Amino acid sequence: MLSVEDLDLYYGDAQALSGVSLEVPQGDIVAIIGANGAGKSSLIRTIAGIEAPRAGKIVFKGTPIQGLESHQICNLGIGQVAEGRQVFPSLTVLENLEMGAVLPRARAAAKRALEDVFTLFPRLAERRTQVAGTMSGGEQQMLAIGRCLMGAPELIMFDEPSLGLAPVVVQEVLHTIHVLHQRGLTILLVEQNVAVSLKISQRAYVLENGRMVMSGSGDELLRNDRVRQAYLGL
């Protein structure tokens, strides 16, 4: 569904990604693991069109998307739940959700999508008039996921969805990812919780210093000594 080939990204003179390639088959959960600063977020932001790569190809459902603007990429069906949630703090919950459906692809079905999000996250329905900035981190994460779903994505990229959340909320977020996968959504997951992300993913990549150094099924990487040492502390 999504394929990334030989991607190079620079911030000024500093190279953040070098020759990164990646395949995300339709209907799978694909995980990317790696240390802080390895380039995981940079990769997601480049796919999303927020950073411009210097070289490489990104193809989504047969269409090359590198060089497109971020709103055009979203409108093709690539949604994102960004690191740090990135809700609109002074807008209400309902307004935040409405913003997810401004995309041309999502406008017609916005009403149904809203009901769907409220069914998935009843707490958002209760708090629809609350200003997003006053909600807890976990609630904001639900809002960020709900807002992403409003855009009717086919592929969702999650960037550190459990970062800074209480363990019980982390479980809820992971459960939500599981539910979305069950519904047929394709998921690209960057998650600091390596053990869990390898367990729920069909395929995983290891990113180190801007390079893909390893890939395999989640199980394979869970059994790999290097991964166990470096990322699981075993």
Add this chain to the structure above:
Amino acid sequence: MTWDLVANVAIAGVLTGLVYGLMALGLSVIFGVVRVVNFAHGEMMTIAMYATVALFAAWRIDPFLAVVPVAAAFFVFGYLLQARLINPFVTRPEHSQFILLLAVAIIITNALMVSFGPDARNVQVDYQLESYAIGPILFDKARLYAAGMALAASAALFAFFRFSLTGKAIRACADNYLGAKVVGLDVKRYYALTFGLGAACVAVAGCMMILLVDVTPILGPAYTLLAFVIVIVGGLGSMGGALLGGVLIGLSEALAGLFIQPSAKSMISFGLLILVLLFRPQGLLGKKA
């Protein structure tokens, strides 16, 4: 000096202040969303004043009717200015933005000088000389209508930002730039729309201002500065603050003119500015940074 006189002058100051407020609202909205300070703001208002003069001279179009074509033209002008010229500067350092808009301001002033000459121009309509009297208090008709128009335009803008999807999207872009990109809002388009709306505010304010003062090509810088003072006093980025700041500055100018002398009006406005900067740097209605 009687209380009646003080009251009359104060009311005239408040009414003029509402027109100032609408002008400053344009600056505040542009800064609040695009984070670019429009250093050509006052100059844009002088264009609107001249446009109203020209429409009046050519076809006797009343300034209140001129509002429609002038505001529409300014919306398009502001949209294109942002889309074609300013958008590439949004991520550049502030001094580049400053020089860019200063250049726009100087070009406007010179173009007006070439087109209209240095003499003061105005429009003359019947209701400028009429007033309503409530007891000893007089309301100039022109000033009252102008203030009413400024309030109506501000209310329309408030409602637009509160209730329309486009207005909410513009607020979202102002609230979290990265978040706006993440959900797929076309941020640059919303920036252009915002500049268009800010320009339309200035246009309406200019159409009204020509009923109250004469226009010359070099009026621009004074109004740019006045708009800054107002938004800083009211709170940068706060829409209500711009109106409140406008009213306060209008009132202080009028009372300074009465109690001291007309040439002292800026002295009091800038004194107020310094007091606000000292004791409430975020402005009266601004949020703490």
